[in-house]
Amino acid sequence: MDTHPDTLTQLARPHRKAVLVALLWITILAGILFGVLNASKGALALSVVEWSMSLYSALLLLAVRQTHHLERWILAYIFPFFTAMMIAIATPTATVTVFGWVLLIPLVSHLLLGRRIGLGISLFFIGVALVIFLNRFDVSDAVMDPRSLANMVILTACITVFSHVYEVSRERSEIELLRMAQTDFLTGLPNRSRIKVFFEREKSRASREQQPLSLLVMDLDYFKSVNDRFGHEAGDRALVFFADLLRQRLRATDLAGRLGGEEFGVILVNTSINTAVQVADDLRQALEDADLQQDGQPIPLSMSVGVAELGVDGNNLQDLLAAADQRLYEAKDNGRNQVVPAPVSCLDPSLTH
Numbered sequence: 001m002d003t004h005p006d007t008l009t010q011l012a013r014p015h016r017k018a019v020l021v022a023l024l025w026i027t028i029l030a031g032i033l034f035g036v037l038n039a040s041k042g043a044l045a046l047s048v049v050e051w052s053m054s055l056y057s058a059l060l061l062l063a064v065r066q067t068h069h070l071e072r073w074i075l076a077y078i079f080p081f082f083t084a085m086m087i088a089i090a091t092p093t094a095t096v097t098v099f100g101w102v103l104l105i106p107l108v109s110h111l112l113l114g115r116r117i118g119l120g121i122s123l124f125f126i127g128v129a130l131v132i133f134l135n136r137f138d139v140s141d142a143v144m145d146p147r148s149l150a151n152m153v154i155l156t157a158c159i160t161v162f163s164h165v166y167e168v169s170r171e172r173s174e175i176e177l178l179r180m181a182q183t184d185f186l187t188g189l190p191n192r193s194r195i196k197v198f199f200e201r202e203k204s205r206a207s208r209e210q211q212p213l214s215l216l217v218m219d220l221d222y223f224k225s226v227n228d229r230f231g232h233e234a235g236d237r238a239l240v241f242f243a244d245l246l247r248q249r250l251r252a253t254d255l256a257g258r259l260g261g262e263e264f265g266v267i268l269v270n271t272s273i274n275t276a277v278q279v280a281d282d283l284r285q286a287l288e289d290a291d292l293q294q295d296g297q298p299i300p301l302s303m304s305v306g307v308a309e310l311g312v313d314g315n316n317l318q319d320l321l322a323a324a325d326q327r328l329y330e331a332k333d334n335g336r337n338q339v340v341p342a343p344v345s346c347l348d349p350s351l352t353h
């Protein structure tokens with residue numbers, strides 16, 4: 001299943017972007033408002049910080065609308081925003097109510113940066129706010145009353161814990177939905193969508209490390225008659241049986257998936273076409289030799305396979321699938337239960353079945 005951190009970050013992007021845009025608007029408006037209020041009370045330095053924050057947020061808003069690097073802009077917002085908040089609470093003329101803004105830190109950090117970085121940044125800035133608080137107020141101040149302190153501490157802890165728990169469970173639900181969306185229900189194998197994600201990642205790796213990559217497209221032969229003769233349930237069992245055979249026989253680094261119906265695909269990483277043909281033929285032989293029975297009767301299974309190689313037959317999944325499919329139908333036309341690789345001139349002739 002594809003729970004690569006990049007995939008999860010990508011999934012979270014639309015809602016993080018929506019939260020960031022909302023926050024930027026709030027910061028622009030709040031900055032203007034508080035700038036005016038503080039200027040009218042003579043706290044001009046604070047007003048300048050607030051107006052600068054508004055201007056900065058307006059610029060970020062323009063950048064965020066078209067960016068492909070949302071995480072960078074989130075950090076470019078969070079650090080100055082939280083730092084301005086720390087300056088505001090450290091200002092001797094600011095009222096104690098300004099500490100209320102600290103409650104936003106865990107909420108905003110988790111919504112924008114997820115559970116890990118969100119928690120780290122929350123704890124850091126809440127710690128800084130605590131140090132500022134202890135430096136600003138004296139034991140004799142009313143705000144240092146144990147009940148007031150308990151209120152503030154418990155409220156901050158609650159919001160931090162709730163934000164974190166929410167983010168952890170949101171991420172879990174997202175992983176589960178992703179797993180369901182990328183898995184074939186019957187066989188438990190990856191479906192086309194997961195095959196595509198895997199292919200894109202392995203294609204980049206193959207070109208970086210200058211390694212070959214091959215694709216097999218396999219189709220069970222005369223599967224309609226398996227269903228007709230033994231029943232649809234037996235057909236389902238045969239598909240699950242074949243999926244298990246693929247799981248057992250392939251390397252952990254390869255990926256077998258169900259393309260649809262009785263058609264399956266395998267991506268063989270670091271594998272040239274010659275080796276891929278050998279692997280395909282071993283699988284074909286294993287299926288032919290397999291002993292699957294229904295009511296004491298053997299279910300005859302065989303498959304036809306088309307093989308294609310990255311770079312030779314195309315540079316994207318669509319082209320490789322088309323090339324392998326074409327060879328698969330050649331295998332069907334030639335009598336089934338065989339592997340058809342790239343044109344024979346590309347191959348070691350002893351490998352063709």
Ligand SMILES: Nc1nc2c(ncn2[C@@H]2O[C@H](COP(=O)(O)OP(=O)(O)OP(=O)(O)O)[C@@H](O)[C@H]2O)c(=O)[nH]1
Nearest residue numbers: 219220221222223224225227232235236261262332
């Ligand atoms: N039991 C079961 N059958 C399926 C499933 N998906 C597709 N099939 C059946 O697979 C059969 C495919 O039939 P065809 O496309 O005619 O192919 P075939 O009989 O395998 O013949 P060739 O591919 O030409 O060798 C159809 O009867 C489908 O109903 C499934 O999930 N379960």
